[in-house]
Amino acid sequence: MKKILLGNEAIARGLLENGCCFAASYPGTPASEILSSFVQMAKAAESPAMGEWSINEKVAFETALAVSYSGGRAATSMKQVGLNVACDPLMSSAYTGVKGGFLVISADDPGPHSSQTEQDSRMMAMMAKIPVLDPSSPQEAKEMVQLGFQISEEFEIPVMIRPTTRVCHSRQGVGLGEIPTPAIPTGFLKDPQRWAATPRYRLVLHRQLNQKIDAIAEKYGKKAFSKILGGKNASQCILSSGVALAHTYDLLKELKLENQIALYQVKMPYPLNGKDILEKINPHKDILVIEETDPVMEMQLAQRDRIKGRMDNSIPPQGELIPDVLEECIRKFAGKARETKPAPAGRPRRPTLCPGCPHRAAFYAIRQTFPNGIYPSDIGCYTLGLNLGAVDTVLCMGATISQAAGFYHAYRMKGEFPPIVATIGDSTFYHAGLPPLVNAVHNGAKFILVLLDNSTTAMTGNQPTPGMEVLADGRRGKAVSMEDLVRASGVESLSVVDPYSLEDMTRALKEADKACRSEGGGVAAIISRHPCLMDQGVEKKKRTERVEISDDCIGCRVCTDDFECPAIEMEPDTGLARIDQTICSACGVCIQVCPQSAINKVSSSGF
Amino acid sequence: MSFGLLILGIQSILVISNFEVFMNLQIAITGRGGQGVLFLTRILSECALQIGLDVIASETHGMAMRGGSVISTLKVGSFRGPLIGSGQADVMLVLDPGSYATFANLLSSNGIAFVNTASSTDLPHIDATDLAAKMGSPLMSNLVLLGFALGHDRLFCKYGQVEETAGKISPPRFKDANLQALRLGYSASQKEKA
Numbered sequence: 001m002k003k004i005l006l007g008n009e010a011i012a013r014g015l016l017e018n019g020c021c022f023a024a025s026y027p028g029t030p031a032s033e034i035l036s037s038f039v040q041m042a043k044a045a046e047s048p049a050m051g052e053w054s055i056n057e058k059v060a061f062e063t064a065l066a067v068s069y070s071g072g073r074a075a076t077s078m079k080q081v082g083l084n085v086a087c088d089p090l091m092s093s094a095y096t097g098v099k100g101g102f103l104v105i106s107a108d109d110p111g112p113h114s115s116q117t118e119q120d121s122r123m124m125a126m127m128a129k130i131p132v133l134d135p136s137s138p139q140e141a142k143e144m145v146q147l148g149f150q151i152s153e154e155f156e157i158p159v160m161i162r163p164t165t166r167v168c169h170s171r172q173g174v175g176l177g178e179i180p181t182p183a184i185p186t187g188f189l190k191d192p193q194r195w196a197a198t199p200r201y202r203l204v205l206h207r208q209l210n211q212k213i214d215a216i217a218e219k220y221g222k223k224a225f226s227k228i229l230g231g232k233n234a235s236q237c238i239l240s241s242g243v244a245l246a247h248t249y250d251l252l253k254e255l256k257l258e259n260q261i262a263l264y265q266v267k268m269p270y271p272l273n274g275k276d277i278l279e280k281i282n283p284h285k286d287i288l289v290i291e292e293t294d295p296v297m298e299m300q301l302a303q304r305d306r307i308k309g310r311m312d313n314s315i316p317p318q319g320e321l322i323p324d325v326l327e328e329c330i331r332k333f334a335g336k337a338r339e340t341k342p343a344p345a346g347r348p349r350r351p352t353l354c355p356g357c358p359h360r361a362a363f364y365a366i367r368q369t370f371p372n373g374i375y376p377s378d379i380g381c382y383t384l385g386l387n388l389g390a391v392d393t394v395l396c397m398g399a400t401i402s403q404a405a406g407f408y409h410a411y412r413m414k415g416e417f418p419p420i421v422a423t424i425g426d427s428t429f430y431h432a433g434l435p436p437l438v439n440a441v442h443n444g445a446k447f448i449l450v451l452l453d454n455s456t457t458a459m460t461g462n463q464p465t466p467g468m469e470v471l472a473d474g475r476r477g478k479a480v481s482m483e484d485l486v487r488a489s490g491v492e493s494l495s496v497v498d499p500y501s502l503e504d505m506t507r508a509l510k511e512a513d514k515a516c517r518s519e520g521g522g523v524a525a526i527i528s529r530h531p532c533l534m535d536q537g538v539e540k541k542k543r544t545e546r547v548e549i550s551d552d553c554i555g556c557r558v559c560t561d562d563f564e565c566p567a568i569e570m571e572p573d574t575g576l577a578r579i580d581q582t583i584c585s586a587c588g589v590c591i592q593v594c595p596q597s598a599i600n601k602v603s604s605s606g607f
Numbered sequence: 608m609s610f611g612l613l614i615l616g617i618q619s620i621l622v623i624s625n626f627e628v629f630m631n632l633q634i635a636i637t638g639r640g641g642q643g644v645l646f647l648t649r650i651l652s653e654c655a656l657q658i659g660l661d662v663i664a665s666e667t668h669g670m671a672m673r674g675g676s677v678i679s680t681l682k683v684g685s686f687r688g689p690l691i692g693s694g695q696a697d698v699m700l701v702l703d704p705g706s707y708a709t710f711a712n713l714l715s716s717n718g719i720a721f722v723n724t725a726s727s728t729d730l731p732h733i734d735a736t737d738l739a740a741k742m743g744s745p746l747m748s749n750l751v752l753l754g755f756a757l758g759h760d761r762l763f764c765k766y767g768q769v770e771e772t773a774g775k776i777s778p779p780r781f782k783d784a785n786l787q788a789l790r791l792g793y794s795a796s797q798k799e800k801a
Contacts, residue, residue: 004652004662029669114669137663137687170689171652171664246663247688254692323692341693346708349639351675381673459670566674582736582745583641 002173007163010138010174011077011105012037014145016049020075020103021182022067023051024060026431027460028079029114030168031107035077036463039473045179053463053472056397056431057082061089061104065158068102069195072185073149077105080121081396085432087124090158094128095205096194097156097212100185101149104130104160107168110292110320114165116379116396118318120294125160126270129213131220132160134241134269134291138172144267151220155212164292166243213271221273225280229253230262236333237262237284239277239297241269244290244321251327257334272300288314288333292321308333353384355567356585358530359452361499363390364563364593366421366450368502369509373419376403380425381459381532382452387564391423398432400424405436405445419513420447426482427457427465434485441490441523446516448509449491449525453482454532462535486525493524500530502592533585545601547586549577552598563593630660631684632763633691637710638702638723640672643749647700648679650753654764654772655683665689676706680713683763698761700752702735704728721756723748731759738791742784750788751795758796766793 005013011034015023025035039051054060057078067074078086083106090104106121125132133148135141141163148159193201229249230237238261240248245265252258262284266272269291278301281287289298289309298309308314315321315329324341331338353360363385366375377383377391378400385391393403404422411418424433429451437449457463464470464477471477486494493515499505505528512524549568555575559568567584568577577598591599634651638644648664655662660683667677680691696713699720707722714720722728723735735751750773757766770789777785 002656004649004656006666032668113667113671166665166689169666169668171648171662171666172689173656173662243688245687247690249687251692254695323688323690323695327692342712343693344709344712346706346711348671348676348709349674349703349706351640351670351673354641354673381670383670384673459673461668582740 001176003176004171005138005174006033006037007138007141007167007170007172008033009037009041010142010172011145011161011163012041013174013176014142015075015103016041016045016047016179016182017177018146018149019073019180019182020101020149021049021072021184022064022074023049023077024054024064025051025077026054026057026060026082027427027457027463028082029460030109030165031077031079031082031105032460032463033168034105035472036461041179043473047179047181048184049182051472055466057086058089061086061093065089065093065098065102067185068098068100070100070185070188072100073102073182074100075103075105078107079115080106080108080119081115081117082106083121083124085397090124091128093158094130094209095202096197097205097208098152098158099156099189101152102158103145103148103152104158106160106162108162108164108293110164116394118293120292120296121160121162122269122296123294125162126296128158129209130158130160131213131216131268132162132270133224133267134162135167136241136243136246136265138167138170139174140267141167142174151216155216157209157212157216162242164243170243217271217273220268221271222276224268225264225266225273225277228263228265229258231259234260234262234284236260236286236288237264237281238288238290238330238333239264239266239281240290241266241297242292244292244326247321247323247326248290248330251323251330255327255330255334255336257330257336260334261330266297269297270300272297274301277301278303286333288329290315290321290326290329293318350387351384352387352564352566353381354533354585355565355583356533356587357381358454358499358528358532359385360388360563360565361502361530361587361589362423362450362452362505362528363388364589365499365502365505365509366390366423367562369506370419370421370513373421374407376400376407376420376422378424378428380428380457382423382425385423388562397428398424398436401433401436401440401449404447404449405440405443408445408447417446417517421450421509422447423450423452425458426451426453426455426467427463429482430466430480434489437486437489437491437523445523446521447523448512448516449523451482451486451525451527453527453529454535455529456532456535458532458534462532482527486527491523491525493521494527496527496529498530499528500587500589502589545586545603546581547579547584547588547590548600548602549579550598550600552596553577554596554598556595558595559590559593559599563590565590630763631686632682632698633696634681634683634698634700634762635691635696635710635713636679636681636700636702637706638677638749639706640667640674640677642702643746644677644679644702647749647753648681649776650769650773651681651762651764653776654769657772658764658768660763661685663687663689676703676709678710698756700756702749702752719759719761721752721759723752731755733792733795735792738795739788742787742791744784744788747784747788750785751792754789754792754794755796756792758793758800
């Protein structure tokens with residue numbers, strides 16, 4: 001039976017069909033749906049397999065790894081920058097190896113579409129010396145789960161599966177198998193020289209790792225390489241992996257080049273069996289390597305003079321390999337004339353915070369209260385505070401707090417003390433905000449920290465946070481209080497406000513400013529708390545009021561330009577503001593923003 | 608040997624021409640995040656599977672879903688890659704006229720775009736937002752537009768097939784409204800023809 005599945009759902013299904021008993025993840029586009037689907041499918045199949053949303057990727061990795069140490073099949077999934085957070089256990093676990101099959105699913109985002117980098121997780125696999133499988137479609141991603149577990153158990157090594165955005169978020173008919181009851185972990189067998197190896201034994205483990213990776217290249221490198229298109233007499237060939245292979249396949253057919261160019265798929269880009277590959281492709285005169293995003297396969301192949309790819313700029317060194325980009329590369333490689341393509345005539349609409357988003361109110365108050373402030377921020381929906389001019393830096397998870405401290409120290413050396421207002425979401429705070437907060441307090445930094453608490457991980461599809469009582473599978477968990485954590489970090493000034501009241505929010509900001517400038521002041525924190533309107537779990541109040549604009553509007557554009565609410569637009573004919581009732585949430589914050597008092601709430605009975 | 612090859616050759620030509628005439632279709636669906644582009648992508652993918660056609664689709668998730676321009680591409684037939692190159696889309700469903708210019712380069716010279724707009728345009732269009740709002744569900748403009756496009760018979764599937772699929776995959780509380788919206792768009796296209 002076939003079912004239409006998203007790539008991420010196909011991976012989750014593959015995990016369950018192959019007896020994975022434990023999966024852990026932290027949400028991040030494009031990987032988020034793997035864990036949520038795993039949990040839903042396990043529930044539907046009444047499988048005892050467990051999935052958890054961990055506090056961050058490092059914790060997810062280590063928790064799942066211990067299940068593997070105990071003999072169970074386990075997996076951890078994350079986006080590529082999440083793998084950076086989990087890099088420490090990744091490198092070390094390659095040495096210790098695993099017991100139950102262990103998969104690291106790291107979803108890359110060439111483009112990038114929803115990430116701060118275009119990094120190639122396959123490079124990380126290479127650095128760790130673990131095999132990596134690179135699926136070109138949802139169906140293949142599911143099949144690779146089986147292969148991955150097999151290699152992992154045979155060689156007692158973590159195996160990476162590296163899908164990209166276009167695999168994770170593709171939909172395809174995928175063949176389904178049975179979901180068996182997973183084998184329960186047999187138990188942890190003590191072996192200190194392995195699991196608690198000192199440097200002396202680490203050298204031994206490194207030697208074993210090198211032997212494993214050579215053996216995997218020999219045994220599976222050959223199997224994971226095949227010709228999928230092209231006649232025997234093709235003078236040229238392309239070596240490709242991942243979704244770039246799928247697009248290359250379509251293009252070779254569209255350009256009618258199958259007879260001139262043979263196409264080979266590499267399913268395991270590291271470790272390559274270079275000797276075997278070069279032998280097989282030897283009859284072809286020219287070789288082009290097409291892969292996303294870095295030259296992982298290309299670097300492993302000798303015979304540099306025959307091989308084209310990223311390293312000689314035959315393929316652009318950055319950016320997603322979309323069909324238009326690939327077509328130009330393939331035409332050039334085939335000696336075919338270039339064809340000018342119609343270019344997009346318009347720029348895409350920029351994303352915005354939703355109508356009624358509590359973050360918009362908080363950012364508006366921050367910007368109005370401290371027009372000359374420095375605003376470090378972080379990763380999440382609230383990055384879109386950029387549109388309100390209240391976000392100056394976005395580096396990586398948790399960096400807003402460390403950077404606020406750094407800005408404070410930099411300006412102190414200059415003899416200045418500008419208002420520094422750091423913003424961070426609730427999920428990001430739990431993920432990576434605690435160590436920098438303790439550090440900032442301990443080292444005497446002074447700034448305002450606004451914790452934007454919407455009680456969910458909104459950007460990635462409203463996964464629960466450790467501040468909530470609900471777990472990934474709907475069971476009840478223990479909520480860990482944000483207030484308690486902030487206080488325990490040594491923060492003495494803390495207030496909790498609902499940003500929907502701009503007056504309350506503004507007062508809290510001014511008081512926090514006073515507190516950090518007072519004698520003995522330090523980090524002053526505000527929890528700006530209002531639930532995300534997109535969260536299905538939030539009880540929706542029945543709408544009895546709607547927001548309207550009266551004749552007093554003079555078209556000053558404060559509501560559209562400074563407050564930037566997408567539910568308010570300027571009428572082209574009159575130049576006056578108008579509310580789009582189809583998307584307005586009736587939050588009423590704009591009423592407080594309008595300098596003309598031209599926005600009012602009216603009863604919507606009879607609407 | 609050469610005779611065998613000849614037969615093989617003819618067969619593959621027949622197969623290929625069948626595919627090209629009846630099966631290979633590239634569809635782009637565009638709009639703003641939140642307009643229901645993903646739901647249309649799901650309906651059409653499921654519909655292709657029901658009919659027994661191969662399908663691969665690509666969706667936009669993540670930050671762009673917050674009101675930014677989003678696009679789904681759907682390829683029915685013998686394709687492996689989920690994305691559409693410039694000038695390759697046979698059909699475009701445009702939920703947000705403001706996003707059209709961004710993606711119009713995908714449309715093939717023989718392709719057709721169905722646009723949801725209140726303004727007049729040379730392209731086949733319908734004020735799906737207004738019709739859906741009058742129906743009491745402004746967020747169902749996506750299905751009104753799909754119904755309208757189905758009436759022009761340029762997709763790989765028929766109205767009845769889509770109606771069946773939409774009924775199956777709609778959440779129960781939205782099912783009736785979804786089907787009503789689909790019908791509304793379809794009837795509008797039929798009235799236009801009459």
